[in-house]
Amino acid sequence: DAGVTQSPTHLIKTRGQQVTLRCSPKSGHDTVSWYQQALGQGPQFIFQYYEEEERQRGNFPDRFSGHQFPNYSSELNVNALLLGDSALYLCASRPGRNSPLHFGNGTRLTVT
Amino acid sequence: GQQVMQIPQYQHVQEGEDFTTYCNSSTTLSNIQWYKQRPGGHPVFLIQLVKSGEVKKQKRLTFQFGEAKKNSSLHITATQTTDVGTYFCISNFGNEKLTFGTGTRLTIIP
Numbered sequence: 553d554a555g556v557t558q559s560p561t562h563l564i565k566t567r568g569q570q571v572t573l574r575c576s577p578k579s580g581h582d583t584v585s586w587y588q589q590a591l592g593q594g595p596q597f598i599f600q601y602y603e604e605e606e607r608q609r610g611n612f613p614d615r616f617s618g619h620q621f622p623n624y625s626s627e628l629n630v631n632a633l634l635l636g637d638s639a640l641y642l643c644a645s646r647p648g649r650n651s652p653l654h655f656g657n658g659t660r661l662t663v664t
Numbered sequence: 665g666q667q668v669m670q671i672p673q674y675q676h677v678q679e680g681e682d683f684t685t686y687c688n689s690s691t692t693l694s695n696i697q698w699y700k701q702r703p704g705g706h707p708v709f710l711i712q713l714v715k716s717g718e719v720k721k722q723k724r725l726t727f728q729f730g731e732a733k734k735n736s737s738l739h740i741t742a743t744q745t746t747d748v749g750t751y752f753c754i755s756n757f758g759n760e761k762l763t764f765g766t767g768t769r770l771t772i773i774p
Contacts, residue, residue, distance in 0.1 A: 585762065587764075593767075594750075594752055594764040594765065594766050594767040595707065595752075595764050596764070597761060597762050597763065597764070600762070608761045608762075609761075610761060642706060642707070644707075650694075650695060650712075650714075650756060652697060652709040652712060653697070653699075653707070653709060653754070653762075654709070655706040655707050655708070656706065657705075657706055658706055
């Protein structure tokens with residue numbers, strides 16, 4: 553049984569470009585959330601998806617958007633990349649509200 | 665906004681010593697979860713506390729939830745080198761916006 557898988561593992565982009573990160577949740581999980589973790593910092597909640605809709609959102613600008621597909625997989629899109637967007641992006645899934653989060657290994661995004 | 669402060673930010677202990685990290689909130693928490701993140705890894709779930717005054721143990725780890733549900737602690741007895749990592753609490757203030765504590769980075773001196 554595969555856990556949460558994220559792709560790609562590493563990515564280098566230039567300022568102003570757009571990026572799409574992907575996440576496949578653990579089998580049986582229907583809720584997916586995304587986090588940004590800067591080096592040496594704790595993860596910051598970006599948003600959470602359930603039933604293909606964004607349900608909760610953290611303090612991130614509209615440049616950060618997402619999508620959840622009918623098979624519960626999810627994408628995180630970031631437009632107009634800034635140097636400060638360089639971070640580890642973590643995806644987590646869970647089978648329902650208040651359940652423990654299962655994290656993927658993350659995507660390391662570097663913006664130059 | 666709703667924040668969870670975690671102290672200390674860093675802790676260096678001799679192997680075999682005890683370690684404690686605390687999460688504090690100014691508002692009542694719906695529940696609290698604790699996670700461990702090894703260097704270069706991703707957070708891994710340890711425990712969830714829901715009830716006021718709840719205490720749970722996992723081998724050398726003891727987790728407590730305050731009576732007012734505004735604070736929580738994780739205590740490790742007789743630390744080992746495998747305990748190295750950053751310990752985070754995550755809270756749900758009832759609005760499902762998951763808020764991470766600032767984390768406590770534990771290093772062990774062999």
